[in-house]
Amino acid sequence: MQKQEVKEEERNSNKKEEKNEKEGDEGTKESNQTPLMALNHISRLCRDVKESIDFYTKVLGFVLIERPQVLDFEGAWLFNYGVGIHLVQSKEEQKLPSPDAQHDLDPQDNHISFQCEDVKGMEKKLKEMKVKYKKRNLEAEDGTTMDQIFFNDPDGFMVEICNCENLKLTPADSQGKIKIPMDRHTPPVETNQNEHDNVK
Structure with a gap:
């Protein structure tokens, strides 16, 4: 009777250890998942902010948007296609191509x-x-x-x-997990799309 109880305790102990190991592995996997959502913006130094604005809006169709006033240096923000381009007036020529x-x-x-x-x-x-x-x-x-x-x-x-x-x-290996950007990654955007649609 005692031997049977000992074996039962051993089985329960082994199951508990297996459960802890499994939970530990899952916890490690979750902790390894980087909580990134999508590319937010690309920053570019430029010789002439106005010239770069002209290029990115006319050639690539980006839209000039308002910058937070807390940014007290010369530059501009553009946005379209779910990604932003931040232009910064360069003060050092050697930092540019x-x-x-x-x-x-x-x-x-x-x-x-x-x-x-x-x-x-x-x-x-x-x-x-x-x-x-x-x-x-x-x-x-x-x-x-x-x-x-x-x-x-x-x-x-x-x-x-x-x-x-x-x-x-x-994927080239089994370590990474591809995440597809969802709509919620896009910053709140004010558009005048309806206004344009109503123009005849």
Whole structure:
């Protein structure tokens, strides 16, 4: 009888240890999950804030928005497509790309990329606005193709336009967990969309 009770206690003890280990593993997994939601903004130093505003609004369709008055340095905020671009007037020329960089378009250099639903239409717009660009087409192993257009902003920072949604994203290992941005990541936005819709 005593042996049976001892075995029962051992089984209960083993189950408790297994439960604690499982809860510990789950707790570790949860603690390893980074609580990020989405890309909020990209910050760019510029030689001339007004010139950069002109570029990002006319070429890329960003909208100039009000900045918090607490920011007492020269700059501008732009927003569209769920992401912001913050322009900051540079006080040090050496922090900006050299003027020669304006003529260099190396796809392997630092750049930001925007997904585009009409790459040909964007190429036509760049031609009309006399923006120098480089275009290339890539074909993946499965036959999927991707069009890319590279060009520089007024300060030599490179921008890419592509139909990157054609390529399937597959995690290279089992450690990471892909999170898709939800609508709630976008800051509150005041729009005059209805006003525009009513204009005839």
